[in-house]
Amino acid sequence: MARTRVRFVSLVALAALSAAVPLLAGCGSEDAPDPGRPAAGGRGPVVVATTTWEGAFAKAAGAEDVTVIVPRSVHHAPDYDPKPSDLAAVAEADFVLYAPFEPYAGKIKEAAGSKARLVEVNLDNDPARAGAEVARLGALFGTKDAAGRWKTRLDGEVARLNGELRSAWPGGRSPAVVTQVFTAWAADLAGATTVGTYGPEPVTPSQLASLSAKKPAYVLDNAHMSTGTVLPDAGARQIEIANYPGEDLDLLAVYRAAATELRKAMSGA
CATH class of the missing domain: 3.40.50.1980 (Nitrogenase molybdenum iron protein domain)
Incomplete structure (x- = not known):
């Protein structure tokens, strides 16, 4: 079974991290020409996601090492302040996933380490759009096969649930x-x-x-x-x-x- 590591990083301390690591001038962007690929040594990509929603898209796409910044239970992200030691996860990431509507997306960009590739995620649970976004992330991560298997599971689950609900x-x-x-x-x-x-x-x-x-x-x-x-x-x-x-x-x-x-x-x- 794939291992998915989920850790939570402080948003309040993210700004402090930006002073300790290289900023966006040396940071990859979503439009960078370098294609997504598994990290060296055969390990999968190291992903930092702003919330569990982006984290779930990353996991569906085949990422096994996922760090989440804001726990699902936190409704006011700036109030969340865990250990500063968790900040190392951002600097070590291969990819940093965020959504444009999140008020702290700018802090995530500033805190990303020099090797992290910033990826804006289209968060939409419409099955067709979710499947397409997972496939896109799988291509970026170099985990297309895993993303394809998840899409098959999604299609089967949606068909099953739709049939049950129509019967109700x-x-x-x-x-x-x-x-x-x-x-x-x-x-x-x-x-x-x-x-x-x-x-x-x-x-x-x-x-x-x-x-x-x-x-x-x-x-x-x-x-x-x-x-x-x-x-x-x-x-x-x-x-x-x-x-x-x-x-x-x-x-x-x-x-x-x-x-x-x-x-x-x-x-x-």
Whole structure:
């Protein structure tokens, strides 16, 4: 079984690291001509990921040595401050993965060691997009075969979950849902009919009226960006969908967890 090492590095101390290691002037970028490849000696790439979401994409792509900066449990990343000794992981990385919407991405760039290649990750759990991104990372890492095997597992898991959820449709009909823009993939997983979307900003009074008028059976809310009850007077059941994997970095578990919540809601549990 592949070993995936998961460690957590302080964001607060990342800025301090930038003074101790070479900065971006000597750092590889995502557009660098040097192709991804396994590190010397046959070991896999050493990857630092800002969150468990990027870390899970790296693991799916075949990386076995993955260090995560921000634990899944931390909602305010700048408040997280573990041991400074963990900073060595950033300087030793072959790749540093981040997402552009993360407020601390700039600190990650500044703290990356001279040999680290910076890779912006398209974080999207839509199966087609996730599969394509894992394949891209596999090409960068030199782990295409592992990424291909994961894509096969993803396709099989999504097909299985979709079949189970369709069998659970109330009354045998596709339920109408309103979904937060970053959880639309879960509506597709269930074969639901999306009648409206919202976010990432809070719902405005005019949106509230418009979305409620569509009479959705369910509201799919983003557990990591929740603003509370979205349609309080619509009579719709709200389902919390998590995009971020756990500390095991198992991206497939995100689909299974979403399916469990959807199935419970559709069964009235």
